[in-house]
Amino acid sequence: MSGKIICNASPLIFLSKIGRIGLLNDLFSEVFIPEGAWHEATRKPDEVTDNLRELKSAGKLNVFTVENTVAVSAMIGRLHRGESEVILGAGELGIPDVILDDGYARSKAKQMCLNVTGTLGILIAGHQNGLVADIGYEVSELLKIGFRISGSIIEQIMKY
Numbered sequence: 001m002s003g004k005i006i007c008n009a010s011p012l013i014f015l016s017k018i019g020r021i022g023l024l025n026d027l028f029s030e031v032f033i034p035e036g037a038w039h040e041a042t043r044k045p046d047e048v049t050d051n052l053r054e055l056k057s058a059g060k061l062n063v064f065t066v067e068n069t070v071a072v073s074a075m076i077g078r079l080h081r082g083e084s085e086v087i088l089g090a091g092e093l094g095i096p097d098v099i100l101d102d103g104y105a106r107s108k109a110k111q112m113c114l115n116v117t118g119t120l121g122i123l124i125a126g127h128q129n130g131l132v133a134d135i136g137y138e139v140s141e142l143l144k145i146g147f148r149i150s151g152s153i154i155e156q157i158m159k160y
Helices: 009-017 022-027 035-041 047-057 069-075 081-093 103-111 119-128 135-144 151-157
Strands: 004-007 030-034 062-064 097-099 115-117
Touching (some): 004 081, 009 047, 022 119, 030 081, 035 047, 035 081, 081 097, 097 119, 103 115, 119 135, 135 151
Parallel strands (some): 004 030, 030 062, 097 115
16 A cells, blocks of 8 residues: 555544554555544544644644535435545545445445545555554454454454
């Protein structure tokens, strides 16, 4: 993986909570976060928020505004604001790669011809690039903090 990517709130939160937020900058030249996703990820005054704000200040996370607010509003329903902004922002910025965890959001992004990965995909890419030594450990850390994943997907990941 390389190039630019647009990330939603949940991958930011989960990767930050397990100490793996740095993988985004290790794997991609630029990481973009739409405002809606940024506000969702940083709404609680906690360690995650502090960490993300520090990365933003260092220029490692680029927060942007989606111009087509009418389309964002029209998509909200089954999608949250951040998910809608990730999908629409990809078109506006000309970035075909996005990070989304929600199944419906991933499906919608694929309908829009976007390349979709998620929190687990980032960990797998980190493992494949020698940045994550023990993928099983990372998955167990995600499960401890409430990341939902099926047993069959865990089995697939353990093959890496």
